[in-house]
Amino acid sequence: MTADAKPLSGLRVLVPRGGTWGDLVATALREQGANTVIAPLVDFAHTSEEDRLVEALKRLEAGYYDWITATSATVADVLAHHNAVIPPDTKLAAVGEATIQAFASAGYQVSRTPTEENHTTAGLLEVWPEIDEGKVLRVLTLRSDVARPVLTSGLIDRGHDVTQVVAFRTIGVPVSAHTREDVESGRINALLVASPRIGREVATQFPHLPADTIVACVGPHTHEEAVAAGLRHHPDHGNSVAKRALIRTVESAIDQSDMLD
Template sequence: MTTESKLLSGLRVLVPRGGTWGDLVAQALREQGAHPVIAPLVDFSHTSEEDKLVQALKDLESGHFDWMTATSSTVADVLSHHNAVVHPDTQVALVGEATAVAFREAGYPVTRTPSEENSTHALLEEWPEIDEPGVLKVLTLRSDVAIPVLTEGLIGRGHDVTQVLAFRTVGVPVSVHIREDIESGRINALLVASAKIAEEVAAQFPDLPESTIVACIGPNTLSVATAAGLRDNADSAVKQALLETVESVIDQSDMLD
């Protein structure tokens, strides 16, 4: 039995996102003996750049781009929704296990993912084509709340980058049942997986029980959570086990670009 499974055994954990991300995280938690409760606090809505997105997808189908990038599994949903076609000559660079799974399940190609640490920074380091002579035409598709690390990294190397906000992240109120379980302490831990989720947790659950573990993924999320007044269980071994379990299957990619 692993240390994580001893610490997480029987723990009821709120998983704040659905889809591929939520499924991967829930499975990882179950394998460590926890009881995940998938209750999305965010959802994804149409982009404010719909016309720009439609044109970019037409250019994608025509072969205008050398590469396309995505760091969120939601991008696969956006492509499917628009019946988008990736030209055979266009290569696809992805970050995140959930992103790669979603792309493959939707029938889209995956050319490159980081081989070591599955992060945006690692992709920039392990992507040899972007450091070769010449200018690449790259389409980057991302969320409106993502920090454009990958986009800026490509622009900084002199490439021709078309960046499009492919979707908006919006808050979702939880059901009365979930709210009661959180306020009563029947849900023992909350995963806070992005700055937007931190804002939703603070707004929807202003009176969390003292015993509730708040596990923030990534320094940006933690900073926003702290500013919003969420408690940080910094010395909690259970929190550390939660973070290690989650980070074993996902990363912070779709908060970055």
């Protein structure tokens, strides 16, 4: 297939997150013919529960927990920032391709992941035999301040001893003046909206998008939240070939768990 024949040829796409997530998504988009600009609209800040986090990590290193869970690649960064060591007897359960890759790159061994067919937090609960064997497990769940505690709730419902800690906060980041100019002029002609928080940032930072700019929201919840925040989609793009191809490409590279803030 020639470059001109690829489904995303002609698109210059703003990728709104950096790190492992941004690299995976940008690579997938370029393989389909797009040009990409990685310009994070969100970043991650220290938790408001720092004392609880430090105490939980001390207990982790002491071998108190049977399992630790993560649904965001940023959790690996948090552990590295605190020089946290996961003991050999404590196992790690993770969801999301970017999350798993980030932990592997940081030298942590992942013991349990969902299947490819249902790579979600709910899917992890279905293929985690240890949580249904009748033994009460001590589990540390680390997440962002805006992520839904699906794993935490599922483990508590099964009777396990769960310590849940907000490990980091998701905050908005203003893009550079150059990037803003490229969006407003249409030189960047496609925006990827991969979470509700990113949708709010796009609506706030780019209130006057050119009419032909494609805004691709991944997932119905993200779309609803972005529209509620004031983000407007051009009606001609509602079901366009380019927009569908953009969303399919992102979903093929990153599963829904990695779309969380």
